[in-house]
Structures are given as structure tokens and as C-alpha cells.
Amino acid sequence: MDDLDFEIIKRLQTDGRTSYTDISEDLGITVGTVRNRVQRLIENQILKIVGVVNPFKTGSPSVTIFGLKVRLQKLDNVIKKLVAIPEVRFVAASTGVYDLYVEVITSSNEELYRVMKNDISQIDGIESMESSLLLEIFKQSYDWEVGSQTSQQ
Known part of the structure; x- marks a missing residue:
């Protein structure tokens, strides 16, 4: 990735619907260059353009x-099984109290209970889990600074 890739990403983070023409004019490059670079970023799983909704x-x-404590020798298998659960929207390994953080979005508390009881709790390798029900989202931002080629060296 170079500085041009970061500039393209920055514009798409602000508004994922920004046209390639607008980006090309803003950066002084061709539309084809923008298209090719965006496609490469998507193929390399660096960039994903989606519509983000407020689930509430x-x-x-x-x-x-959920904060999960996991037997580390089973970590890869636990992650694989969590990722396969449709209601699981986010899985991240972490340091600190929990080995994994998992976000689950369901249409009701009854559905949440089913996912906890029938899916998550059945995964071999999970030693403990704690959950926090979110009540409201006050900020959901995706336009954080991605850096540049020079800052990564």
C-alpha cells in the first residue's frame, strides 16, 4: 500500500458512495486508477464497502x-465455530481479561438466549463467558485515520 491507496481509503471511509470520478478528480488521477486500486484493496481484504445500520x-x-476466556490451544477452533454462527457479527482476539470479544445481534432476547445456549456454550474450548447487553449506540464511526506509507516505516 502506498500514500495513494490511503488517500482513496480515506475518501471512501467518509462516504462509501463517493464516485470513482469524484475521487479521481480530487486526487488528480484517472478513474481507471481509482477503480483498479479499489478492486485490489477489496481483493486483498484491506477494504470492504458496506452500508452500516443501527441495529436498534x-x-x-x-x-x-461477549467476553470469552478460551483455552489457547483451542483458540483457532473456537474462532472458526463462532464465525460460522449467523447472529455473530464481530469476533476479535484481544489481550487483557478476555481472549475474544464477540458481538451478537438478534431480534429478541429469546433469540439471544437460544444463540447463547445452543450455539456459543456448546463450543469446546470456551472456559467462561460474560455478556453485556448494549442499550443504545451513541457513536459508530469508521472514518479513523488509516495512516500512510511513511508512518508505517
Whole structure:
């Protein structure tokens, strides 16, 4: 990745619907260059362009964050099984109290209970889990500074 890639990403973070023409004019490059670079960033799983919704306003009022302690020799298998659960929207390894953080979005508390009981708790290697039900989202931002080629050296 070079500085041009970071500039393209920065514009798409602000508004994922920004046209390649607008980006090319803003950066003084061709539309084809923007298209090719965006495609490469997507293929390399550096960039994903999506519509982000607030689950509380779209009929999914149960948003829960789980902190999981996992037997480290089973970590890869636990991650693989968590990722396969449709209601799981986010899985991240971490340092500190928990080995993994997992976000689960369901349409009701009954559905959340089913996912906890029938899916998550059945995964071999999870030693303990704690959950926090989110009540409201006050900030959901995706336009953080991605850096540049020179800052990564």
C-alpha cells in the first residue's frame, strides 16, 4: 500500500458512495486508477464497502457483547465455530481479561438466549463467558485515520 491507496481509503471511509470520478478528480488521477486500486484493496481484504445500520432502528433490539476466556490451544477452533454462527457479527482476539470479544445481534432476547445456549456454550474450548447487553449506540464511526506509507516505516 502506498500514500495513494490511503488517500482513496480515506475518501471512501467518509462516504462509501463517493464516485470513482469524484475521487479521481480530487486526487488528480484517472478513474481507471481509482477503480483498479479499489478492486485490489477489496481483493486483498484491506477494504470492504458496506452500508452500516443501527441495529436498534432496524428491528434488531438485542445487541450483546461477549467476553470469552478460551483455552489457547483451542483458540483457532473456537474462532472458526463462532464465525460460522449467523447472529455473530464481530469476533476479535484481544489481550487483557478476555481472549475474544464477540458481538451478537438478534431480534429478541429469546433469540439471544437460544444463540447463547445452543450455539456459543456448546463450543469446546470456551472456559467462561460474560455478556453485556448494549442499550443504545451513541457513536459508530469508521472514518479513523488509516495512516500512510511513511508512518508505517
